[in-house]
Amino acid sequence: xxxxxxxxxxxxxxxxxxxxxxxxxxxxxxxxxxxxxxxxxxxxxxxxxxxxxxxxxxxxxxxxxxxxxxxxxxxxxxxxxxxxxxxxxxxxxxxxxxxxxxxxxxxxxxxxxxxxxxxxxxxxxxxxxxxxxxxxxxxxxxxxxxxxxxxxxxxxxxxxxxxxxxxxxxxxxxxxxxxxxxxxxxxxxxxxxxxxxxxxxxxxxxxxxxxxxxxxxxxxx
Amino acid sequence: xxxxxxxxxxxxxxxxxxxxxxxxxxxxxxxxxxxxxxxxxxxxxxxxxxxxxxxxxxxxxxxxxxxxxxxxxxxxxxxxxxxxxxxxxxxxxxxxxxxxxxxxxxxxxxxxxxxxxxxxxxxxxxxxxxxxxxxxxxxxxxxxxxxxxxxxxxxxxxxxxxxxxxxxxxxxxxxxxxxxxxxxxxxxxxxxxxxxxxxxxxxxxxxxxxxxxxxxxxxxxxxxxxxxxxxxxxxxxxxxxxxxxxxxxxxxxxxxxxxxxxxxxxxxxxxxxxxxxxxxxxxxxxxxxxxxxxxxxxxxxxxxxxxxxxxxxxxxxxxxxxxxxxxxxxxxxxxxxxxxxxxxxxxxxxxxxxxxxxxxxxxxxxxxxxxxxxxxxxxxxxxxxxx
Numbered sequence: 001x002x003x004x005x006x007x008x009x010x011x012x013x014x015x016x017x018x019x020x021x022x023x024x025x026x027x028x029x030x031x032x033x034x035x036x037x038x039x040x041x042x043x044x045x046x047x048x049x050x051x052x053x054x055x056x057x058x059x060x061x062x063x064x065x066x067x068x069x070x071x072x073x074x075x076x077x078x079x080x081x082x083x084x085x086x087x088x089x090x091x092x093x094x095x096x097x098x099x100x101x102x103x104x105x106x107x108x109x110x111x112x113x114x115x116x117x118x119x120x121x122x123x124x125x126x127x128x129x130x131x132x133x134x135x136x137x138x139x140x141x142x143x144x145x146x147x148x149x150x151x152x153x154x155x156x157x158x159x160x161x162x163x164x165x166x167x168x169x170x171x172x173x174x175x176x177x178x179x180x181x182x183x184x185x186x187x188x189x190x191x192x193x194x195x196x197x198x199x200x201x202x203x204x205x206x207x208x209x210x211x212x213x214x215x216x217x218x219x220x221x
Numbered sequence: 222x223x224x225x226x227x228x229x230x231x232x233x234x235x236x237x238x239x240x241x242x243x244x245x246x247x248x249x250x251x252x253x254x255x256x257x258x259x260x261x262x263x264x265x266x267x268x269x270x271x272x273x274x275x276x277x278x279x280x281x282x283x284x285x286x287x288x289x290x291x292x293x294x295x296x297x298x299x300x301x302x303x304x305x306x307x308x309x310x311x312x313x314x315x316x317x318x319x320x321x322x323x324x325x326x327x328x329x330x331x332x333x334x335x336x337x338x339x340x341x342x343x344x345x346x347x348x349x350x351x352x353x354x355x356x357x358x359x360x361x362x363x364x365x366x367x368x369x370x371x372x373x374x375x376x377x378x379x380x381x382x383x384x385x386x387x388x389x390x391x392x393x394x395x396x397x398x399x400x401x402x403x404x405x406x407x408x409x410x411x412x413x414x415x416x417x418x419x420x421x422x423x424x425x426x427x428x429x430x431x432x433x434x435x436x437x438x439x440x441x442x443x444x445x446x447x448x449x450x451x452x453x454x455x456x457x458x459x460x461x462x463x464x465x466x467x468x469x470x471x472x473x474x475x476x477x478x479x480x481x482x483x484x485x486x487x488x489x490x491x492x493x494x495x496x497x498x499x500x501x502x503x504x505x506x507x508x509x510x511x512x513x514x515x516x517x518x519x520x521x522x523x524x525x526x527x528x529x530x531x532x533x534x535x536x537x538x539x540x541x542x543x544x545x546x547x548x549x550x551x552x553x554x555x556x557x558x559x560x561x562x563x564x565x566x567x568x569x570x571x572x573x574x575x576x577x578x579x580x581x582x583x584x585x586x587x588x589x590x591x592x593x594x595x596x597x598x599x600x601x602x603x604x605x606x607x608x
Binding site: 131138 | 426427429430432433434436437450453454457485488489490491492493494526527528530531532533534535541543545591
C-alpha cells in the first residue's frame, strides 16, 4: 500500500503518445507525476529541479542515449531511483543502463499493474528484475570472469548469488526462489540487490580510471 | 541497388576488362612483328604478293577487333571468327613461303596467331582457351607439314596461354560475382536496419499503447489488446533479432537465434555478447529447444508460461527450458511414456547426445518441468565480444 505522501515520478520517453499514456496511467493510480521529458538533456535538467522519487526512463531517446542520462541523474540525485522501461530487444543497452545505475528494468509490454507494482518497488529501493535482465547480468559476470580487465579487481558472484540470479532468469518469483533455496524473501532481494551494486560500483571505478587516464577527471561521475 | 553510384558502375563492367586491354596490346605488338617478318623475308617468298595480301587482311582484322574488344559489349561471334580466321590465314603459309624457308622462317601470321586463343580464353575461360590454342597449334603443324621441336613448343605455349589467361578471367569474374553478392547483402542489411528503426518509432509504440489501454477498458477492447500485444511482441522480436547472418567461418549466434523463439508466454534470456557456435550445432540446439517448448504447450496447458535461459560458462553452453505447468505427477511417468512425452524426451536426448552434450529433465508435481541442456565447448575459445 502507498505511504501518505504519494510517490513522485518523472516519465522520460521520446514518444509523446507513450509518454502521456504512461503518465496518465500513473496519475490515475495515485502517483504524483511531477514532470515528463522527451530527450536526455531535458530529462537530466528537469530531474535536477523536480527531484522525483523514481524516474521512468526509455533508453531509445531519438538521437541521445538514455544510458548517459541515467548516469548523470544517479550522480546528481542519490535519492532518486531510475527504472528503465524499454523495448525487449535492446539487450546491450539495458545492461549498460543497469551498470550506469538504473535499479530495475521493465519491458514496455508489461501491463499497467506490473508497471505500478514496479514503480512502487523501485521507490522502496527493491530491484525490479525481469528474467531477461537476470540473464544479462549473469552473462556479464561470466564475461568479466572469462576476460578480466587488467588493473581493476573483477567483481565476482558468490555461489548463492549465482543460484539466485539463475532462478530469476528462469522466471521464478522471489517467493518461489525463497522457497526453493530455503532462505527468506528478504535475503533473496538482498542477493539480487548486491549483484547490481557490485556491477555498478565496478562500472564507476572503470569510468573514473578511464577519465583519469584520459585527463578528463574534472567531469568524472 | 541504384544504378548511378560509382561503386555499382564498377561492378557492372566486365571484370575481365584489363585482360581485354592486354589482348588488344598483344594484337598490336604482334601485328608489328608480322610486318617486320614480311619485310625481312619477302624476297625469299615464292608468292610475295600473296604475302602482302594476307598481311593486309591481318591489318584489317586487327583494325576491326581492336575497338571491338575494347567495347563494353563484346560479341562472342567476333572471337569465334577470330580463331577461325587466324587458322585460315595460318594455312596460307605453304602457298607463300618457299620450300627452303620452312625451317627457320616464321609462318606468315607469326606470333600474331597467338592472340585469337588468348581472346577466346578471356571470353570463355580456360577450357575454351585451351581448345582454341590447340586448334591453332594443329594448324601450325599442318602448315609446317612436320611435327618438330619448334612446332611442339609453339603448341605447348599456345595451349598454356589459353589455360592461364582462361583461369585468370574465370577467377576475375568469380571474384566480381562474390563482391556483388556481398554488396547486395550489405544493402539489404542497411535497409533492414532502417525499417527496424522506423517500425520501432511508430508501429510498436501504437501497438503497445493499444495493448495497455485496451486491457484496462476490458471486454471486447481487452481482446483487441491481447491481439495487439501478440503482434507487438512478434514484431519486436522480428526487428530486434531478425534472421542473423552466419559469420564467415560458418558460426552463428545462438543467443540471437534463441530470442526468436520468444512469444507472449515464452521469455528468452541470453547474455549481451553473442554466443558463437557452428551453424549446424546452433540449428540442432534450436530445434531441440523448439521441441521442448512445443512439449510445454501440449502437456502444461495453453496458459503455462515458459522461460528459456542461455548461459555461457567457460567450458560449456547451458540452455534451460522451464515451464510453470503442473509438472509430471510421480505415478504418471509410465503412462506419460505411452502418451509420447517420454518418446519426445528420448528423441531430444538422442539429438543432444549426438552433439556430445547432456540433457536432464527435472520435474515434480506442481513444480513445472525443467530441461537442462549442457553442451561442452572445445577448450580455449573465448566468447566473442558483443556490444
